[in-house]
Amino acid sequence: MTYQRPNFRHPNLPVNELGYTRKDYEGALSTLCAGCGHDSISAAIVQACFEMSIEPHKVAKLSGIGCSSKTPTYFLGNSHGFNSVHGRMPSVATGANLANREMIYVGVSGDGDTASIGMGQFTHAVRRNLNMMYVVENNGCYGLTKGQDSATADVGSASKKGEPNPFEPIDLASVALQLGATFVARSFSGDRAQLVPLIKAAISHRGFAFIDVISPCVTFNNNPASTKGYEHVRDHLAATGTVDFVPVKQEITTSYPEGESQEVTLHDGSVVHLQKADPELDINSRRSALRLIKDYKAKDQILTGLLFMDEDSRDLHEIIGTSNKPLRSLNESDLCPGQKVLDNLNESLR
Amino acid sequence: MNRIQAVNDFVIKFANVNGTGSASANNMFAKALFRMGLPVSPKNIFPSNIQGLPTWFEVRVNEKGYLGRRGGVDIMVCVNPQSMAKDIREVEPGGYFLYDSSKPLDIRMVRSDINMIGVPLTDICTREYADPRQRQLFRNIIYVGALAALLDIEFDVLTGIVSDQFRGKEKLVVPNVHALELGYHYARENYECPIGIRVERRNEVGDKILIDGNTAASLGAIYGGATVAAWYPITPSTSVVDGFDKYCKRLRIDPGSGNKNYAIVQAEDELAAIGMVIGASWNGARAFTATSGPGISLMSEFLGLAYFAEIPTVLIDVQRAGPSTGMPTRTQQSDVLACAYASHGDTKQVLLFPSTPKECFDMTAEAFDLAETLQTPIIMLTDLDLGMNDNMSEPLTWEDGRQYKRGKVLNEEQLENMSERFGRYLDSDGDGIPYRTYPGTHPTKGAFFTRGTSRDEYAVYTEDGAEYEKNMQRLLKKWETAKDTVPAPEIIGTGNSVGVIHFGTSADSTMEAIDYLAEEGIKVDSLRLKAFPFNKAVDDFIASHDTVFVIEQNRDAQMKSLLVNECEVSPKDLISILNYDGMPITARKIHERIVAVVRGDNVTPLHKKAGNKE
Ligand SMILES: Cc1ncc(C[n+]2csc(CCOP(=O)(O)OP(=O)(O)O)c2C)c(N)n1
Ligand code: SF4
Ligand SMILES: [Mg+2]
Numbered sequence: 001m002t003y004q005r006p007n008f009r010h011p012n013l014p015v016n017e018l019g020y021t022r023k024d025y026e027g028a029l030s031t032l033c034a035g036c037g038h039d040s041i042s043a044a045i046v047q048a049c050f051e052m053s054i055e056p057h058k059v060a061k062l063s064g065i066g067c068s069s070k071t072p073t074y075f076l077g078n079s080h081g082f083n084s085v086h087g088r089m090p091s092v093a094t095g096a097n098l099a100n101r102e103m104i105y106v107g108v109s110g111d112g113d114t115a116s117i118g119m120g121q122f123t124h125a126v127r128r129n130l131n132m133m134y135v136v137e138n139n140g141c142y143g144l145t146k147g148q149d150s151a152t153a154d155v156g157s158a159s160k161k162g163e164p165n166p167f168e169p170i171d172l173a174s175v176a177l178q179l180g181a182t183f184v185a186r187s188f189s190g191d192r193a194q195l196v197p198l199i200k201a202a203i204s205h206r207g208f209a210f211i212d213v214i215s216p217c218v219t220f221n222n223n224p225a226s227t228k229g230y231e232h233v234r235d236h237l238a239a240t241g242t243v244d245f246v247p248v249k250q251e252i253t254t255s256y257p258e259g260e261s262q263e264v265t266l267h268d269g270s271v272v273h274l275q276k277a278d279p280e281l282d283i284n285s286r287r288s289a290l291r292l293i294k295d296y297k298a299k300d301q302i303l304t305g306l307l308f309m310d311e312d313s314r315d316l317h318e319i320i321g322t323s324n325k326p327l328r329s330l331n332e333s334d335l336c337p338g339q340k341v342l343d344n345l346n347e348s349l350r
Numbered sequence: 351m352n353r354i355q356a357v358n359d360f361v362i363k364f365a366n367v368n369g370t371g372s373a374s375a376n377n378m379f380a381k382a383l384f385r386m387g388l389p390v391s392p393k394n395i396f397p398s399n400i401q402g403l404p405t406w407f408e409v410r411v412n413e414k415g416y417l418g419r420r421g422g423v424d425i426m427v428c429v430n431p432q433s434m435a436k437d438i439r440e441v442e443p444g445g446y447f448l449y450d451s452s453k454p455l456d457i458r459m460v461r462s463d464i465n466m467i468g469v470p471l472t473d474i475c476t477r478e479y480a481d482p483r484q485r486q487l488f489r490n491i492i493y494v495g496a497l498a499a500l501l502d503i504e505f506d507v508l509t510g511i512v513s514d515q516f517r518g519k520e521k522l523v524v525p526n527v528h529a530l531e532l533g534y535h536y537a538r539e540n541y542e543c544p545i546g547i548r549v550e551r552r553n554e555v556g557d558k559i560l561i562d563g564n565t566a567a568s569l570g571a572i573y574g575g576a577t578v579a580a581w582y583p584i585t586p587s588t589s590v591v592d593g594f595d596k597y598c599k600r601l602r603i604d605p606g607s608g609n610k611n612y613a614i615v616q617a618e619d620e621l622a623a624i625g626m627v628i629g630a631s632w633n634g635a636r637a638f639t640a641t642s643g644p645g646i647s648l649m650s651e652f653l654g655l656a657y658f659a660e661i662p663t664v665l666i667d668v669q670r671a672g673p674s675t676g677m678p679t680r681t682q683q684s685d686v687l688a689c690a691y692a693s694h695g696d697t698k699q700v701l702l703f704p705s706t707p708k709e710c711f712d713m714t715a716e717a718f719d720l721a722e723t724l725q726t727p728i729i730m731l732t733d734l735d736l737g738m739n740d741n742m743s744e745p746l747t748w749e750d751g752r753q754y755k756r757g758k759v760l761n762e763e764q765l766e767n768m769s770e771r772f773g774r775y776l777d778s779d780g781d782g783i784p785y786r787t788y789p790g791t792h793p794t795k796g797a798f799f800t801r802g803t804s805r806d807e808y809a810v811y812t813e814d815g816a817e818y819e820k821n822m823q824r825l826l827k828k829w830e831t832a833k834d835t836v837p838a839p840e841i842i843g844t845g846n847s848v849g850v851i852h853f854g855t856s857a858d859s860t861m862e863a864i865d866y867l868a869e870e871g872i873k874v875d876s877l878r879l880k881a882f883p884f885n886k887a888v889d890d891f892i893a894s895h896d897t898v899f900v901i902e903q904n905r906d907a908q909m910k911s912l913l914v915n916e917c918e919v920s921p922k923d924l925i926s927i928l929n930y931d932g933m934p935i936t937a938r939k940i941h942e943r944i945v946a947v948v949r950g951d952n953v954t955p956l957h958k959k960a961g962n963k964e
Contacts, residue, residue, distance in 0.1 A: 080789035091622035095629025328634035349559035
């Protein structure tokens with residue numbers, strides 16, 4: 001079945017700087033299960049892009065395989081999308097980004113797609129500091145293949161089938177931090193107020209921006225014994241604080257008490273403001289983030305919010321020194337040296 | 351004792367230890383003959399190891415221009431005690447064995463039917479050089495000097511090569527020339543020069559060049575407009591990307607900013623390498639990767655995606671023998687089927703088969719045009735023999751002003767003026783090739799969601815079986831279009847009842863064997879495949895010959911299988927000539943097999959079906 005939304009526009013709908021309504025950022029109607037956390041994340045992406053007045057066609061959406069990886073169809077319908085192969089979205093995103101450094105790259109993956117089959121490619125995209133936002137819609141299970149445990153499932157957590165998971169989980173935020181990711185955050189699909197500014201900051205960040213979003217699978221992993229169901233997550237949440245994303249043209253108007261807040265200016269001039277809940281956190285320190293994630297986990301709490309960012313980060317293009325013009329825009333005269341060079345070369349080979 | 355007598359027609363083999371700097375001396379030898387106007391075909395035979403194992407370098411010299419491997423060795427230059435016993439056995443009776451005579455030869459090795467030429471290389475080096483590294487390097491140059499005397503190589507030509515090689519490092523010229531002289535004089539003083547085998551200047555190479563296929567392919571990628579290369583190191587394909595890197599540094603730096611008009615990424619594995627190529631191509635850049643057999647296996651899933659999602663992809667497969675722990679440094683044509691049907695579902699991939707470095711250059715550049723025209727992967731199948739050995743080749747040429755064929759891509763203006771709905775997988779032209787758009791082209795038109803086949807002609811999600819089938823039929827139509835888009839086969843001769851089909855590096859040996867057969871009264875037509883899918887000329891060639899041989903370098907007759915599968919032909923109608931010991935096929939082998947079949951009375955002509963004779 002395919003769905004088309006009825007296409008009518010209310011005259012009084014709010015528009016952004018480009019004159020687009022929120023609707024212009026939506027995609028096809030979702031075919032996921034009603035209540036699936038992934039749909040809330042799509043909605044947050046729509047909201048963030050709308051509020052940031054991003055031209056939808058300047059975004060490329062990339063994903064692997066899974067329920068989560070299907071979601072790029074459900075947001076930004078005027079953007080090109082690429083549902084690639086299981087676990088390999090990072091390489092496709094790398095190639096796409098190399099071809100045209102001027103677009104915004106939004107990658108969506110699942111915990112199976114990233115923490116198992118795609119772990120290798122994920123780590124290398126982090127290592128290369130690919131300029132993209134990489135969202136893992138983390139439900140602790142393989143939704144699309146009907147609920148098997150994933151590598152992020154907590155020890156003892158049980159899916160609908162009821163068997164507790166015996167293995168240690170992989171904490172993707174910690175992995176990303178250890179690998180040198182230049183922007184790391186964690187959020188919950190049910191916390192729109194936190195997720196939207198995090199997405200905005202991630203999109204503005206130059207380099208690899210990772211967000212691990214806990215996103216309950218209502219069909220296979222939302223029972224009382226699961227640590228990634230709505231109920232458990234809500235009861236165990238702790239936030240690093242409230243995050244504000246202040247775009248370039250907007251001043252920070254609120255004043256925050258000193259010591260409990262931290263501000264980071266991004267390369268495009270926008271500002272991320274964090275009203276910290278835990279004075280221990282320093283968002284410019286990897287160590288602080290890694291330690292706090294562990295400390296909260298020991299208290300059986302899930303730390304969400306902005307965990308780390310490096311505003312001076314250099315992305316892959318800067319590291320390898322590629323042309324400022326998108327490579328794909330170069331033509332014959334830029335690329336082809338012509339017969340004369342071959343004449344000389346031939347001569348040197350005789 | 352018999353002494354082989356030959357002018358400009360012999361095989362010489364060098365037995366060295368790898369990692370000792372012998373390659374540049376051996377290349378100097380081959381180049382000298384080439385500069386004397388003599389066709390040469392040097393081949394490296396090397397182990398999968400960095401230092402300390404035996405390695406060989408074989409050069410066939412043939413003024414008639416036969417460049418395939420001949421088989422047999424007339425002169426062996428052995429500076430590796432480890433392989434000496436075997437090397438001595440390999441020399442043809444009446445041949446010559448040059449060895450380091452600083453230590454007496456083990457008496458059990460000496461053969462009375464070959465000519466032993468001792469040159470005390472180690473002693474000369476010990477006397478001349480204090481530095482152990484110099485002793486090792488110049489040892490190689492000294493035997494080249496000795497060969498100059500023994501074979502009558504023009505000494506000026508050698509010194510010319512030395513000065514070319516050390517241009518910019520002139521200090522090194524004098525000691526190298528001195529080393530050449532040491533060997534030259536020793537040979538003159540101790541042996542009658544020249545020996546029975548010698549060279550004489552000719553004018554048989556014209557404007558040809560000596561270049562390896564991988565370097566030529568890398569230049570093809572530069573001229574063809576590739577901007578993204580993603581790869582994972584694997585012999586024998588590594589030098590494709592090395593070459594791309596080297597020449598991009600010279601030819602692709604933006605003069606204003608110093609930035610690179612290209613990107614090279616050493617990926618984490620071959621899956622990632624091909625994924626990057628697909629991502630870049632999807633986004634409108636020309637991208638390629640190079641690999642060998644094991645990498646092809648890893649790329650297989652992505653090749654299927656690129657086929658179904660119709661994304662241009664250029665892949666160079668430099669074939670080698672067997673698995674990673676097979677014979678990774680030996681040559682073979684054994685990825686034919688793995689590539690032709692790479693991936694799951696119903697997939698068929700377009701293949702190109704170059705035979706010379708010039709074709710590696712041309713076909714690599716053309717691969718980008720084909721990939722974008724046909725919106726599908728193009729796999730160029732070369733091999734270690736062509737890729738890593740210097741081959742004599744036509745010079746590389748490029749028609750200035752040539753435009754890239756970027757295929758059916760709608761730009762912003764075309765989208766803007768389009769009144770009908772854009773359908774990414776709609777066959778508007780009836781050739782099976784739809785129109786595509788690059789991401790970011792137009793604010794409201796032309797965006798689509800790329801996925802495998804669960805979509806309709808407008809790229810809207812569907813799992814409808816009828817839509818699936820329709821799409822698969824269109825892909826077949828595109829396949830038919832491809833048959834006349836890819837390079838046509840090269841056919842030589844007509845009207846004879848015997849035909850041979852060959853491709854890639856079997857070409858030289860095949861053509862040589864055909865000459866021998868003609869001398870014996872067996873006239874043979876030949877068809878050299880340059881691409882898959884096969885076009886009609888291939889069917890016609892098979893149908894118009896009573897006996898058809900298929901020559902290939904693998905065990906399972908993979909090309910024959912492909913012909914049987916894709917052409918109207920029964921397996922009985924094709925006779926295989928196979929070679930799979932990791933060494934290039936020889937003319938002798940092809941000749942023997944064809945003679946045996948054609949002359950053998952138990953073989954019935956294959957098309958002798960009743961009433962089938964025109
Ligand atoms: C190579 C390959 N192996 C297996 C599959 C089957 N498969 C599809 S989705 C999936 C797991 C997806 O899990 P996750 O990434 O967590 O996504 P979710 O559905 O939970 O959002 C698997 C194993 C596949 N498509 N490809
Ligand atoms: S199976 Fe789970 S993850 Fe998949 S759509 Fe349903 S709720 Fe979401
Ligand atoms: Mg999952």
